Amino acid sequence: MNDDFRSRVERERAYLLRYASLQLRDAHAAEDAVQETLVAALAGEAGFQGRSNLRTWLTGILKHKIMDSLRRSLRESTLLPDEADAAEFERLFDARGHWIDAPGAWADPDAALEQSRFFAALEACLARLPQKIAQAFMMREHLGLETGEICKELAITPTHCWVLLYRARMALRECLDKEWFGNK
Amino acid sequence: MILSCKEVTRLVSQDMDRRLPFGRRVALRVHFAICQGCTNFSRQMAFLRKAVNQLGSKTP
Numbered sequence: 315m316n317d318d319f320r321s322r323v324e325r326e327r328a329y330l331l332r333y334a335s336l337q338l339r340d341a342h343a344a345e346d347a348v349q350e351t352l353v354a355a356l357a358g359e360a361g362f363q364g365r366s367n368l369r370t371w372l373t374g375i376l377k378h379k380i381m382d383s384l385r386r387s388l389r390e391s392t393l394l395p396d397e398a399d400a401a402e403f404e405r406l407f408d409a410r411g412h413w414i415d416a417p418g419a420w421a422d423p424d425a426a427l428e429q430s431r432f433f434a435a436l437e438a439c440l441a442r443l444p445q446k447i448a449q450a451f452m453m454r455e456h457l458g459l460e461t462g463e464i465c466k467e468l469a470i471t472p473t474h475c476w477v478l479l480y481r482a483r484m485a486l487r488e489c490l491d492k493e494w495f496g497n498k
Numbered sequence: 499m500i501l502s503c504k505e506v507t508r509l510v511s512q513d514m515d516r517r518l519p520f521g522r523r524v525a526l527r528v529h530f531a532i533c534q535g536c537t538n539f540s541r542q543m544a545f546l547r548k549a550v551n552q553l554g555s556k557t558p
Contacts, residue, residue, distance in 0.1 A: 373554065411503055411504035411505060412503050413536075417536075418538060432549075456550055476512050479511060479515060480507075487542050490546070
């Protein structure tokens with residue numbers, strides 16, 4: 315075992331742990347996923363060989379471990395009835411379905427993508443979502459699964475699946491609007 | 499087919515997960531042409547997707 319490689323991999327542990335926690339929302343599960351990743355990385359050192367950046371390579375392995383962990387946790391839990399409806403966003407619309415307070419334009423959103431403070435705000439908004447909604451949303455938008463696969467993992471109908479994703483998007487839009495783009 | 503803003507938000511979200519039927523897509527376009535709030539909403543949804551996709555790659 316190359317000690318230099320081992321210490322470089324170890325230095326990424328904190329980053330990987332934060333990345334896993336954000337998606338799994340469970341400290342133990344995140345710790346396990348990172349541990350499995352580090353073990354796999356050290357065993358598969360030859361697979362790295364300077365391809366891409368070390369962090370990118372490790373994150374790629376971690377994504378698979380996160381998926382495995384999400385599959386296990388989703389299979390073991392059932393959806394709460396209130397997670398499957400979007401009634402909380404009815405308050406944004408009047409009786410005819412018009413915006414009560416229509417969304418204003420966001421000023422230069424792409425500039426936000428250059429700022430680490432923006433990503434910290436986005437993480438804080440994600441952390442406020444109910445667990446299952448956050449997990450389904452990250453599976454779709456960050457891990458890139460098709461909705462059909464997510465529904466299957468969650469053992470719910472496509473309609474419920476869309477409701478979960480809709481709720482995540484509505485909540486995140488509102489949160490970023492307030493916390494980052496400064497619209498009240 | 500006339501859509502309310504509430505229906506538009508749901509369709510914009512669904513459109514990110516599956517291909518909407520032709521009639522729905524036309525109805526969305528018609529709505530965007532007359533509704534700045536929903537146009538802003540739709541752009542914000544696209545931005546959200548981009549931002550979440552980059553999450554993790556830009557953090558120190």
